[in-house]
Every structure is written in C-alpha cells, then in structure tokens.
Amino acid sequence: MIKRRLVEFAVVCLVLTWVPWGVLGVLGVDPGEGVGMLVFALAASGPSLAALVLWVRHRERRRVVRWSGVWVVAAVVLGALPPLVACALMGELPALPAHAGSVVAGAGGVLGAAAYTFLAGPVAEEFGWRGYVQPRLREYFGPVGTAVVLGVVWGLWHVPLYLLDGTGQHDDGLFTQQALTFFLELFPLSFVMLFVTERLRGGVPAAILVHASWNLTQELVPPLGRGEWVELLVMTSVAGVLLTCWTPVRRGGRVAA
Incomplete structure (x- = not known):
C-alpha cells in the first residue's frame, strides 16, 4: 500500500511539474512573465498539489501539529545558520546590509520578500516532500536513509529547472560548482x-x-562563490550534531529509529 502511494505521488507530481515546464521550454515561453509565470508557479507547486490530490482521493487524515516556540526557533535558526556562518567565514559580513537591502527592495519591500520566500519553494513543495513522502519513507528507512532517499528525489525534481531558459538555475548551469553544492546540500x-x-x-x-529561512538567508547574504563549499560543510556539520541528538521514538507500542 505504502509503495503504491509513493508511486502514485511520483506520477502525479511529475505530471503536474515536469509536463508544464517541458511545454514552456519547447514553446520558448519566458517563465518570468505573464502567462508563463503563472504556468511556471503552478508547476513549481507540483509536490504540494500532488499531496493534496492524494489526500483528498484517499480521504487520509492529516496529522495535528502542536505549535511550540522550541521548533519554531529551531527551524528558523537551523535554516539560516549555514549561509550566515559561511558569509562570516568568507569575510562578507560587512557587505551583508547593503546587499540585503537591495534584495528586499527588489522584491517590493519586506512583505514582498517574505511572501515570495514562503510561497516560492516552502509552501509549494513541503506538503509533498515532508508531508506526504517523508512519513512513508520512514516506514522503510531510518532517519539517515530517509534523508538520503528524499535528498535524491528532491534533487532530481529540480533538474529540469537547469534546462529551462529564464530560471536562475539555468543561469547557474547544471555542470557547475553552484549546481553541485546545491544538490549536495539537499542531503543534510x-x-x-x-x-x-x-x-x-x-x-x-x-x-x-526551515526551507524559507534557508532560501531567504541565501538571498540576503552576498554571493559566496567558493564559500558555498563552506555552507555545505556547515549544513553537514549541523545535520551531524542533530543525528547525535536523535533518540528512539515509540510508534504503536514499539520502538523505532
């Protein structure tokens, strides 16, 4: 049952995402303007939309989240820490205020930057990756295995963006340092x-x-260049520390990793 649901998710997600992106690429439509922007944004929401479709189809109950200041603060700090530490170690902190101000102004102010940060990526993807796929992978894998498998899937889902003219990923290039460090960082x-x-x-x-904090901080800090390797190292170190804090969790009367 779980494997079938994962296959269903993969099919629905790829149809909702890769097909529209492919059409934009074939037709040469700019994904940053007019109808192209709307199609691109809807396609980028493929993971969360796929999860919604399957939740409704199978009438599954959503887990109730208990709001806590602990995980709120932890999520923001853990997402922002790697880019900030890399920025500091590369000696770019003095340039941060000016660069951050320029980014915020270009996004239409603080509210515009916040809205874009949450919608473009975090809300569009996480109901799918962490809300639908992750719990099902946990039925087969431990914490590290789940992170590795999901990191691979998450990375592969992004690949078409590097082939679609008009995206930031296409400007970076697929076979570059920026792309390599991006894909590697998805694992930790x-x-x-x-x-x-x-x-x-x-x-x-x-x-x-976490996703929003990571995205926003990466945009606010000046371009890191080779400092992206430092950011990767910091993120990996953070994940390593958290792994040492992992303790068994009880599920249905049994202990699971």
Whole structure:
C-alpha cells in the first residue's frame, strides 16, 4: 500500500511539474512573465498539489501539529545558520546590509520578500516532500536513509529547472560548482527538516520555516562563490550534531529509529 502511494505521488507530481515546464521550454515561453509565470508557479507547486490530490482521493487524515516556540526557533535558526556562518567565514559580513537591502527592495519591500520566500519553494513543495513522502519513507528507512532517499528525489525534481531558459538555475548551469553544492546540500538539509518535523514534532510548518529561512538567508547574504563549499560543510556539520541528538521514538507500542 505504502509503495503504491509513493508511486502514485511520483506520477502525479511529475505530471503536474515536469509536463508544464517541458511545454514552456519547447514553446520558448519566458517563465518570468505573464502567462508563463503563472504556468511556471503552478508547476513549481507540483509536490504540494500532488499531496493534496492524494489526500483528498484517499480521504487520509492529516496529522495535528502542536505549535511550540522550541521548533519554531529551531527551524528558523537551523535554516539560516549555514549561509550566515559561511558569509562570516568568507569575510562578507560587512557587505551583508547593503546587499540585503537591495534584495528586499527588489522584491517590493519586506512583505514582498517574505511572501515570495514562503510561497516560492516552502509552501509549494513541503506538503509533498515532508508531508506526504517523508512519513512513508520512514516506514522503510531510518532517519539517515530517509534523508538520503528524499535528498535524491528532491534533487532530481529540480533538474529540469537547469534546462529551462529564464530560471536562475539555468543561469547557474547544471555542470557547475553552484549546481553541485546545491544538490549536495539537499542531503543534510533533508535530515535537518526530518529532525524538526519528527523529533521536534513541528510537522510540515516546521519544514516550511526551515526551507524559507534557508532560501531567504541565501538571498540576503552576498554571493559566496567558493564559500558555498563552506555552507555545505556547515549544513553537514549541523545535520551531524542533530543525528547525535536523535533518540528512539515509540510508534504503536514499539520502538523505532
């Protein structure tokens, strides 16, 4: 049953995402303007939309999240820490205020930057990755295995963006340092999200906060260049520390990893 649901999710998600992106690419439509922007945004919401479709179809109950200041603070700090530490170690902190101000102004102010940060990625994806896929992978894998599998899936889902002209990923290029460090960082980041969603019981909202905090901080700090490797190292170190804090969880009367 669980495997079938994962296959269903994969099919629905790819149809909702890769097909529209492919059409935009074939037709040469700019994904940053007019109808192209609308199609692109809906397609980018494929993971969360796929989860919604399957939840409704199978009439599944959603888990109730208990709001806590602990996981809220942890999610924000854990997402922002790697880019900030990398920025500091690369000596770019003095340039941060000016660069951050320029980014916020370009997004239409603080509210515009906040709205874009939460919608473009976190809300569009996390109901699918952390809300639907992650709990089902946990039936087969431990914390590390789940993070690795989900990191691979998450990375593969992004690949078409590097082939679609008009996206930031296409500008970076697929076979570049930026792309390599991005894909590698998805593995420890997936573990960090697993920790805040499961161990701290923050659920999808916690994953959204981590994702949003990571995205926003990466935009606000000046371009890191080779410092992206430092960010990867910091994120991996954070995941390693959290792994040492992992303790067994009781599920249905039995102890699970």
